[in-house]
Amino acid sequence: MSTEALAAATEQAAQPKVEQEQPKARQRPLKVFKPASDLFETDEALWLTLDMPGVTKERTKITLENKRLSIEGEIDAERYRSLAPLYSEYGLGHYRRSFQLGQKIDPEGIEAQMEAGVLTLKLPKRPEVQPKRINVA
DSSP states (O other): OOHHHHHHHHHHHHSOOOOOOOOOOOOOOOEEEOOOEEEEEOSSEEEEEEEOTTEEEEEEEEEEETTEEEEEEEEOTHHHHTOOOSOOSSOOEEEEEEEEOOTTBOGGGOEEEEETTEEEEEEEBOGGGSOOOOOOO
């Protein structure tokens, strides 16, 4: 090893160590709950309601794939981080649930509305499975 290379290696070795920044403490992940739901049937549609308190429409994700309707709702946890509840009857967390749709549902006509933490979905029936009244001439 040349004198210059030895001097450079010694200089590098003599430099003080720089402490690496420690990763921030991981925050405990929020729980995921299965939202309570109700299902109603009319002649034209099925109506599905899910209770997801704390979830806004912007934080709601609904997908349909292979006749599986998947619903996810996320709360804004930052709103709750500074609070220290004195008493709590329900846990804080996100929501996730899925449903397998039958043949009588028209997937193109599904509608959703979120209001005050309650998600309501209209699952319209295909026209051929809806009851028809036949008039007598």
